Amino acid sequence: MDYRTFDAEYAQVLAAARSMDSATLAGEVERLRALVPLVEPRSDQSQAELLVTQLSQVLDMEQPSVSGAMAAAVRVHRRARNAQGSPTERIAALRAGIDEIGQIADTVAETTEQHQILALTESLAMQIEALESSPATNPDR
Known part of the structure; x- marks a missing residue:
């Protein structure tokens, strides 16, 4: 970008x-x-x-202060975003983060907060796309 x-x-x-x-x-x-x-x-x-x-x-x-669920989701987001390793390992960490954030969102009864928590997964998905489209991960591109 x-x-x-x-x-x-x-x-x-x-x-x-x-x-x-x-x-x-x-x-x-x-x-x-x-x-x-x-x-x-x-x-x-x-x-x-x-x-x-x-x-x-x-x-x-x-x-x-934010809710416990939001704080937990932000911690998961930060951990997934900062994952180290090969592109394949980073993609796996990002996908695991998306799954974990989804699980956290499922525990929240309030719809607005649930959507806010799920919105954190968008940037992780964008990182996955960037990693998957990079020549190091996908030499056919």
Whole structure:
């Protein structure tokens, strides 16, 4: 993803931030954070990371505590996103994270929170797509 595409995603989150509850905004910050490693060229990743860090700091100042389920889902998301290893191992970790987040969402009775938790899986799925389409993982491409 080029920096302009990332910046457009960031701008959408920023524009909608005032109308989001803190759990939704936290999910969006995590989604943006997961996109940072996908920004090309790599030299633009530091600027993308800075934007996410600034948004995260604002969120930390204003954010009331999130539910236990959301906190657990964010931890799973972070662990899956930061998985190390070969592309195949990382894909397996990302898929396991998606499954675990789905299981956490199933424990939540409130529909809005359930959707917010499930939204965390979108960035993990995007990482899987990126890994699967990379020449290192799929030499036929």
